[in-house]
Amino acid sequence: MYSQALNVKDEQASGPEDAAKLARFQGIIDREDKIEPRDWMPAAYRRTLVRQISQHAHSEVIGMQPEGAWITRAPSLRRKAALLAKVQDEAGHGLYLYAAAETMGVAREELYGQLLSGKAKYSSIFNYPTLSWADIGVIGWLVDGAAIMNQIPLCRCSFGPYARAMIRICKEESFHQRQGFEIMMTLSRGTPAQKAMAQDALDRWWWPSLMMFGPSDAASMHSADSTRWKIKRFSNDELRQKFVDATVPQGHYLGLTFPDPDLKLDEASGHWTFGAIDWDEFRRVLAGQGPCNAERLANRQKSEDDGAWVREAVAAFAAKRRAQAATAQPQAAE
Numbered sequence: 001m002y003s004q005a006l007n008v009k010d011e012q013a014s015g016p017e018d019a020a021k022l023a024r025f026q027g028i029i030d031r032e033d034k035i036e037p038r039d040w041m042p043a044a045y046r047r048t049l050v051r052q053i054s055q056h057a058h059s060e061v062i063g064m065q066p067e068g069a070w071i072t073r074a075p076s077l078r079r080k081a082a083l084l085a086k087v088q089d090e091a092g093h094g095l096y097l098y099a100a101a102e103t104m105g106v107a108r109e110e111l112y113g114q115l116l117s118g119k120a121k122y123s124s125i126f127n128y129p130t131l132s133w134a135d136i137g138v139i140g141w142l143v144d145g146a147a148i149m150n151q152i153p154l155c156r157c158s159f160g161p162y163a164r165a166m167i168r169i170c171k172e173e174s175f176h177q178r179q180g181f182e183i184m185m186t187l188s189r190g191t192p193a194q195k196a197m198a199q200d201a202l203d204r205w206w207w208p209s210l211m212m213f214g215p216s217d218a219a220s221m222h223s224a225d226s227t228r229w230k231i232k233r234f235s236n237d238e239l240r241q242k243f244v245d246a247t248v249p250q251g252h253y254l255g256l257t258f259p260d261p262d263l264k265l266d267e268a269s270g271h272w273t274f275g276a277i278d279w280d281e282f283r284r285v286l287a288g289q290g291p292c293n294a295e296r297l298a299n300r301q302k303s304e305d306d307g308a309w310v311r312e313a314v315a316a317f318a319a320k321r322r323a324q325a326a327t328a329q330p331q332a333a334e
């Protein structure tokens, strides 16, 4: 649908980014209009969006694995149906996002290659294991909750195809967050063993969820450009704080405690202050040394290999149809 963008890639990437073009480009952004794939854009804007959108797409696709592991073990038919729908939604989000990245003139196969070779990142959070059913509740509550906090502002991102994809994605993420919180409510109000399971899941997922927002503002190397280009509307630390402020009262409502002795309400500002994040752990996970990095990529590689024959068959069928159409046309004209 967006393949027209492919025609202009090289010209834009190598053309002179002169002052007038840049001023027009920044003017569109400052007026809160959208940059569309055929518009002129600086190469760095294109690069940062391809990077962010594709990493976001990879996160959605890899993010299917931790929850997918529980589809066969969901405790009831109702839970299984909801989880199946959620995991399918994540696949759909990946597809919208790859399509949005393709409008920048990059082929999807190239993006898959970057994921499989370890060159492209995906969200750190998906490198943690799902050890109990409560993890499915906590992923919906915290991981989707954090994703929404980060992604609602992206609905107003300056790049049209990304912003439009995000509107639909956020609606679905909101359902995901509610189903997770509802699982947590059921467990928290259940037997002591169920409540303990919910608490254990919160203990393991709380800090990795805070890491989802990325490095602190001081260490965030892309933030300055992304803010100027209105890709980012809030900084990593601002979104992290909004998430903590929204989530802590929810956890208390569940009767759970957060694994942070320094967590306290600052009456003056109305914000919850929290303890130090273990950035060494974050860096280790990004470097491929998290608990599940190798497993996640191996699974992804296996589905790539298992699906190769399907892609070949589809391509062969499409080529056959094109050849048939080409030979049929002259006859139709007679």
Ligand code: FAQ
Binding pocket: 051, 052, 055, 056, 057, 059, 060, 063, 064, 090, 121, 122, 123, 124, 125, 139, 143, 144, 147, 150, 211, 212, 213, 214, 215, 219, 220, 221, 222, 223, 226, 236, 286
């Ligand atoms: N994990 O300079 P910044 C979801 C990287 S979707 C891994 O601050 P930026 C739905 C960053 O890429 C979750 N890497 O970068 C779901 C950069 O590395 P690079 C994904 C991270 O881009 C729910 C470097 O660190 N959401 O959960 C992380 O300005 C349930 C420097 O960082 C999105 O992708 C991290 N946590 O800000 C699915 C949202 N944080 O590329 C299934 C869109 C940072 O130079 C189940 N993305 N890095 O090699 C964004 O909003 C931004 O890219 C940030 C990072 C905020 C993630």
